[in-house]
Amino acid sequence: MDRYAKQRLVGYLARGATALVVSVMLFVVGVTIFRGARILLTNPSIVVTPPGTQYMLRAEGGFLHAIVGSIFIVIPATIVSMTLAVSTAVYLQSDYSSERFSDLTNMFLNVLWGTPPIVYGVFVLTIIFATGARQSLLFGIIAIAIFQYPIMTRYTDEALRSAPDTVKEASYGLGSTRFETAQMTVRSALPGVIAGVIMGFARGIGDAATVLFTAGRSTNMPAGPMDGATTLPILIYENATSPNDELVAQAYAASFLLIVAVLALIGISKVLAGRFARYAPGGRHS
Amino acid sequence: MTSNVALTTDELSVTYTGNEDVKALNSVSLEFPSNQLTAIIGPSGCGKSTLLKSLNRLHEIQPNVEIEGDVSLGDQPIYNTDEPAPEIRRRIGYVPQTPTALPLSIYENVAYGVKIHGDYEDSAELDEIVESYLRKVNLWDEVKDRLDTPGAELSTGQIQRLCLARSLAVEPEVLLCDEVTSALDPISAEQVEETLKSLKEEYTIIMVTHSMDQARRLADDVVFLYLGELVEANDARTFFENPQAERTKEFISGHGASTYLEESSDESDSEVQPDEQADGSRDRPAAVEQ
C-alpha cells in the first residue's frame, strides 16, 4: 500500500469512526425521546402523580416523588458545591496561597475528579453509620455536593485562569484589597464560571451511584430533609429491570425528562460559553 | 546557471473566504531565479506569508482559502497537476517562522523527511545523510554527542538551524523561509544568516523578511509587495539604489534602512486584517494553552 492509499484509508477510518459515534448518539437519544414522548403523551399524569402504596409491584400512580427528589437534592447540592468550588478556585488563582500549596491542592483535586461516584456514595454511607442516622434527602444532598465539587472547581479554575491578568493588576492598582480584586476576577470570568456550574449541575442530576445508598431509594414523597427520597436516575435504574412493563414505560418517561433537562442545560452553557469566548482574549475561537 | 528561472507564478491570486471575501494576493506574476536568494518584503499584512505558503500549497491546511492562477516549478505546474501535494512540497521545502522541533530526537528530526520518502539504502547511509546536513547548517559539532536527545531541548537558534537541516535533507529544489530569524536573538540570527548565505550557492531560496537590513545583507533579488499587489521585483542593487516604483522609493526612504518595517506599518489598517487573522491565530498564546 503506498503512502497516499494509506492516507486515504485513515481519512475513511476517521470519518467512519465519527459517523459511528454520531449515529450511536442519535440512536440512543432517538429511542429515549421517541419512547418517552409516546408514553408521556398517552399518560401525562404520571409526571404529577405521587406513587401509590404498591408502586414497585403494580406501578400505582406516577413518579412525582423522583422528580421532587431530584430537584430537592440536586439544586441545594449545586448551591453548596458552587459556593465551595468558586471559593476554592479563587483561593488557588488569587494571591491567597503559595504556588506549592496550589500544586498540592490541584493534585488532590485531580484525584477527586477521577474518583468513582460510588466511592462518594460509600463514604457518605459510612458517615450515616457513624452518626447512627438514616438515609435521607439531606445525605443525598451531601453526597451529590461532594461529587460535584471537583467537577465545578475544575471548570471554575479554568475560567478564572483565562481571565486577563490586566483585570487583577488594574484592580490592585486602585488600592483594592485581595477580596475586592477577587470579586473583579470572578466577575470578568463570570460566563465561564456559570457554564462550569451548569456542567456540574448536569452531571449531578444524571448521577445515580452517589445517591443510591445515601438518599434512601424511597418510593414515597419525601416529607422533609431527614426523610428518605429518590431521584430520577435511581428510579430509571430500579424500574428498568422490573418485570412490570408499566414501570419500564415510566423509566422511559423519566429518561425523557432527564435527557431534555440535560440538553437544555448544555444549550444554556453553550450559549454562555460563546459569550465567554467573546470576552476572553484568545479564548475558544470557532 | 544563475539566469535560469526556478519558480514562476502566473497571475496568482489568493482569497480568504470568511464572512466576507478578502483578497490577500491579487494577480501576482513573478519569476524566482534559481540558485539565488530572493527576499520578499513589505509591510505586515501585505501578503508576504500568503505568497510564500501558496508556493508549495501549504495554505491548503487552512480552511476558507481560494486560489486562482498557477505556480510552476520549472515547467511543471503546481496546482493544475495530478501530482499529490506532498511530492510538490518535497521539491519545494518550507521553514516556518517559529523554530519548530518535531517531537523526535535530534537525529530523527533530520532523518524525518528522508525516512518518509525512503531515500536511503541502509542505516549507515541514513547516518551519513544526517551528519552531512547537520554539518551543512553548522550544527554538527554542537549536537554530535547528543543526537538521541529530544530536538526541543536545543536552544531556539539551534532549533532553527535544525529546521534548515531537516528541510534540506529531502533535497528540495527550492527552499521557502518565513521570517526565519525573527524569533531569534541577534547572535543566533547571525548564525542562521551565515548558514543561509552559504546555502544560496546551491539552492534557490525564497525568504520573507521584515528587516530591510537583512534583505540588503542577504538578498540577490527583492520582491516588494503592498496590500496584496506586486509593486516591484528587481535585483537587490537596483532595488535599493535605484528603485523604479514611487512606492518603493517612499518605502525605502520613509522607513530608513535600519528600521523594522513591522513596527512602523499601520497595524490598524482594515485591509491588513485577513492576513493578520490567518497568521495571528496560531500566535495567540492563550488559545494554545489549556
Added chain:
Amino acid sequence: MAESTESTESSRTRGRLSTRLRRERISSVWFTVAGCFAIGIFVLIVVTMVYQSLPLLQEFSVAQMVTSSNWNPGENQFGFLPAIVGTVYVSILTMAMGTPIAILTAIYLAEYAEGRMKTLVGTFIDVLAAIPSVIFGLVALLVVVPFVGNYLAPAFGSSATGQGIFTVSLVMSIIVTPFMISLSVESLEALPDELRETSLGVGATKWETIRTVLLRAAGPGIFSAVLLGFGRVFGATIVPAMLIGSQTQIPDSPFATGQTLPTLIVNDFGELMSLPLTQSALIFVGVMLLVVVWLFNFSAMLIRRRLKRRWQY
C-alpha cells in the same frame, strides 16, 4: 463643625478602610478554609473508609481476600477475586473497543472537520458525554441485551442471556468514548500549526504528519484522556449493575455473566445493614477502588511527565 472638611474626609476613608480590611480578613479565612477543602475531604474519605474496613482487615489478610474466589458474605467468606477479574476484564475490553474509535474520531474532529461540520459533530460529542449513563443502561436492556443474547453470543458458540461482560463493555465503551474524544481533541487543537506546516513542508502526507508528529506531540494529553477513561470504566456502577448479570463467578468467556467491584457493593447492599463484617467488606471495596484510582492518577502523572520530556516539541 469647626473641624476642617479635610479631617472628616480622612476619618471617613479611614473608617471605610477598617471595614474593608475586616472584610478582607474574614474573606481570607473563608477562602483558606475552602482552599483546604479538597485536601480535607480527601483525607476524611480515606480515614473514615479505612477505619470502617478495619474490622474486616483484622479478620482476614488482604492478600488472602484478593486471591480467593469464594464470595459468601453470609458465611464470612470474602473472596474478591471474581469481582476483581470482572472489573479488569470489563475495563480492558471496553478500552480495546473504545480507544481506537475515540482517537480516530478525535483525529477527524481536530484535523479533518471544518466549519459548520466541526461545530455540529463537536456538539454531538458534548451531548453524548452529558447523557446520564443510566439512560444508556435502559436503552441497552432494550437493544443490546437481546442482540447479544440472541445473535452475537450464539454466533460465537456460547449460550447466554445477553447480560454479561461483553454487553457491559460495549455499553461502557459508548459511554467513555465521547469523554476521551473531547480531551484528545483539546490536546490536538492546542498544538501549534507550525508542527503541521513543518512536517508537510518536507513532503509528509497528512497521515504521516498525524502519526509521527501530532499524535506524539499531543501524546501526553491523549494518554491522560485514555487513562481517565480507564478510571471511569473501572469505577462505573450503574451500567454494570444493570447489565452484567451479577453472578459472583470468574467469567470464562466474554459473554459470561460476572461481577465488578462496584456491582458487588450495589448487589449486596441489602444484606449490608445486618452483618457488620459484610458492611466492613463492602466499604473495603470502596477503599480498593480509591487506592486503584489514586495509583492510576499518580502513575499517569509520572508517565505524562516522561512523555512530555521525550515527545516535546
